[in-house]
Amino acid sequence: MLGERPLEDISIEELATGAGISRPTFYFYFSSKDDVLLALLDQVISQVEHRVAALPRDFDVDPEAAWRRSIAVFVEVFTEHRAVSAAAITGRVRNAEVHDLWAKSMQTWVGYSTEVILAERARGAAPEGVDAGELATALNLMNERVLGAAFTGETPAIDHSHVLDVLSGIWIRSIYQ
Amino acid sequence: MLGERPLEDISIEELATGAGISRPTFYFYFSSKDDVLLALLDQVISQVEHRVAALPRDFDVDPEAAWRRSIAVFVEVFTEHRAVSAAAITGRVRNAEVHDLWAKSMQTWVGYSTEVILAERARGAAPEGVDAGELATALNLMNERVLGAAFTGETPAIDHSHVLDVLSGIWIRSIYQ
DNA sequence: CTACTGTATCGACACCGTGTTGATTAAACC
DNA sequence: GGTTTAATCAACACGGTGTCGATACAGTAG
Numbered sequence: 102m103l104g105e106r107p108l109e110d111i112s113i114e115e116l117a118t119g120a121g122i123s124r125p126t127f128y129f130y131f132s133s134k135d136d137v138l139l140a141l142l143d144q145v146i147s148q149v150e151h152r153v154a155a156l157p158r159d160f161d162v163d164p165e166a167a168w169r170r171s172i173a174v175f176v177e178v179f180t181e182h183r184a185v186s187a188a189a190i191t192g193r194v195r196n197a198e199v200h201d202l203w204a205k206s207m208q209t210w211v212g213y214s215t216e217v218i219l220a221e222r223a224r225g226a227a228p229e230g231v232d233a234g235e236l237a238t239a240l241n242l243m244n245e246r247v248l249g250a251a252f253t254g255e256t257p258a259i260d261h262s263h264v265l266d267v268l269s270g271i272w273i274r275s276i277y278q
Numbered sequence: 279m280l281g282e283r284p285l286e287d288i289s290i291e292e293l294a295t296g297a298g299i300s301r302p303t304f305y306f307y308f309s310s311k312d313d314v315l316l317a318l319l320d321q322v323i324s325q326v327e328h329r330v331a332a333l334p335r336d337f338d339v340d341p342e343a344a345w346r347r348s349i350a351v352f353v354e355v356f357t358e359h360r361a362v363s364a365a366a367i368t369g370r371v372r373n374a375e376v377h378d379l380w381a382k383s384m385q386t387w388v389g390y391s392t393e394v395i396l397a398e399r400a401r402g403a404a405p406e407g408v409d410a411g412e413l414a415t416a417l418n419l420m421n422e423r424v425l426g427a428a429f430t431g432e433t434p435a436i437d438h439s440h441v442l443d444v445l446s447g448i449w450i451r452s453i454y455q
Numbered sequence: 456c457t458a459c460t461g462t463a464t465c466g467a468c469a470c471c472g473t474g475t476t477g478a479t480t481a482a483a484c485c
Numbered sequence: 486g487g488t489t490t491a492a493t494c495a496a497c498a499c500g501g502t503g504t505c506g507a508t509a510c511a512g513t514a515g
Contacts, residue, residue, distance in 0.1 A: 107371060107372070109372065112500085112501060112502090113501080113502070113503090114501080122463095122464075122465090123464070123465050123466085124465085124501095124502090124503090125464075125465050125466080125467095125503090125504080125505090126463075126464050126465065128502095128503070128504080129462090129463065129464075132503095133502090133503090191368075191371040194284060194368040195284070195286060200432075204432060204433050204434070207433075207434055208433060208434050211434045230447065231440075231443060231444050231447050232440070232444075235436050235437075235440055235444045236444060236447075236448070238424075238427075238434045238435065238436050238444075239420060239424050239436060239444050239445065239448060240420075240448070241434070242420065242423040242424050242427055242434075243416060243417075243419065243420035243423065243424075245423060246419040246420065246422060246423035247415075247416050247419050247420075250415075250419055255377075255381060256381050256384075256385060257381070257384055257385050257388045257415045257418070257419075258415065259412050259415050259416060260412075263408075263409070263412055266408060267408050267409075267412045267413060267415075267416050268416065270407065270408050270413075270452070271413070271416055271417070271448065271452045274451045274452045274455055275447070275448045275451050275452060278451055278455075289471090289472060289473090290472075290473070290474090291472075291473095299492095299493075299494090300493070300494050300495085301472095301473090301474090301494085302474090302475080302476090302493075302494055302495080302496095303492070303493050303494065305473095305474070305475080306491085306492065306493075307492095309474095310473090310474090311473095
């Protein structure tokens, strides 16, 4: 349903009857529409965390390829669950729990990016420059927004097939100059 | 009011009584809450257009300074009207007219950025690379998201005082390598 | 075979915000 | 003085949300 229209345009009545139950019964399982979204988002985020954790941390071998692989995880998982991802990104504003879950994950990813940038600077591969944490924040926010735009098919947006190229290009040039 | 809480949490009743009129009278002037937002956004965008148009196009003299000045216009105007900007960015999802107005402006800015990037490449100042239009799109979306995050004080976000530095740094490195 | 307990279900209700209608007043203009 | 036009709002209809209390239906202990 989220693939067709935003969560706001889906009534709990629809959700419930679609699941073969009545509206009050829906409330037996979830406390609100956003509670459903939260459960779905949680699964998507777990999948990202799982795949990120399994990534080799060999930035000293081929930095470009390593960054590209990391970004590819986000692109792939969020693309696979594009409807939920898009709904979460927009639902974040409305719902505190969705906001917090998303914010927590973003912080994890920003923290990870920051560490790698600092390590690359420490080994002399990347030059000093703006604060690594702020650079990582801007780049992660860019990824979020660019993917969101691609999912909802807005204009302007970047075609799905080029997203990974464009994003990793900007990351690498921003970090290594 | 938008500075305190999202538009969704403001009822038309509140808007109306705050303006000293009744709810039906509100509908005499606006067709919905989003219609008010649209009117406010229109003013902000006009201000940006006006200031961007007045910008010197001297990218051949000092490219870094020229980009920084352009980005500064967005940062300054949107910061000045941060509540409206933030509400528009989130309201875009809900309302087709807000979405269209914002999308139209984004396209204008992306178009302008693309032209400058192509000109810089043509004169040999910037290297060839990813599609200029897609690069411009990603960078403009980054600006939107980073400013939005700074306005709403989410985490992670970039401190207001550093936004211009971080953004223009990424733009320049992405474009000139 | 009861009586109890926890799970699951939903009809009916109360509430709130939205948008509309129709009547009313007040000013502006022949 | 009479007609149009702008402005106002009480009252209504509607739709979505969330709650409550009643009911059914296990499984389980006595």
